[in-house]
Amino acid sequence: MGFLDKAKVLADQAMAKADEAMNSATTGAGSSKQADAYLRDLGVLAYLESTGRPPADLAEQRQRCLTALGQLEAQGPLNLAMGSLAPPPPGAAGAPPPGAAAAPPPPGAAAPPPAPGSVAPPPPPGQVAAPPAPGTVAPPPPPGSVAPPPPPAGS
Numbered sequence: 001m002g003f004l005d006k007a008k009v010l011a012d013q014a015m016a017k018a019d020e021a022m023n024s025a026t027t028g029a030g031s032s033k034q035a036d037a038y039l040r041d042l043g044v045l046a047y048l049e050s051t052g053r054p055p056a057d058l059a060e061q062r063q064r065c066l067t068a069l070g071q072l073e074a075q076g077p078l079n080l081a082m083g084s085l086a087p088p089p090p091g092a093a094g095a096p097p098p099g100a101a102a103a104p105p106p107p108g109a110a111a112p113p114p115a116p117g118s119v120a121p122p123p124p125p126g127q128v129a130a131p132p133a134p135g136t137v138a139p140p141p142p143p144g145s146v147a148p149p150p151p152p153a154g155s
Contacts, residue, residue, distance in 0.1 A: 035078045038065045 042065045048054050055061060072078060 031072050031075055032079060035069060035072045038069050038072070039078075039080075041065050042069075 042062065045055070045058060045062055045065070049058060069078070
């Protein structure tokens with residue numbers, strides 16, 4: 001068997017595997033579309049109920065959707081990701097959602113150190129500022145807070 005004959009056999013095998021993969025992918029896509037329809041129906045039912053307009057057969061419709069979703073989930077996992085939310089940026093898996101307030105530190109905990117390059121806030125009235133850490137340079141005083149040096153004598 002020549003080189004071209006071997007290449008043709010390998011190409012035919014690859015095509016057969018690709019066809020098989022496409023058939024299994026489209027079969028799964030049908031159940032995904034069905035699940036999306038049932039999940040949307042559940043959302044509509046929840047919305048109607050929360051706005052005071054539940055259908056007369058709310059319990060039956062909800063149970064119908066839940067039963068169908070249970071059967072579809074038995075065939076394989078469902079995509080239950082929220083579609084209306086933007087995905088979190090990479091590396092921010094534990095980040096709080098936008099607009100969420102950070103949890104206050106427990107009582108008696110020290111305040112976190114300032115970020116590098118930032119200026120520490122002034123001390124509360126009546127307290128003396130702590131001296132800078134050894135090896136650091138204190139920032140210059142704000143303009144107008146220190147009297148200018150006297151002019152040279154004899155001018």
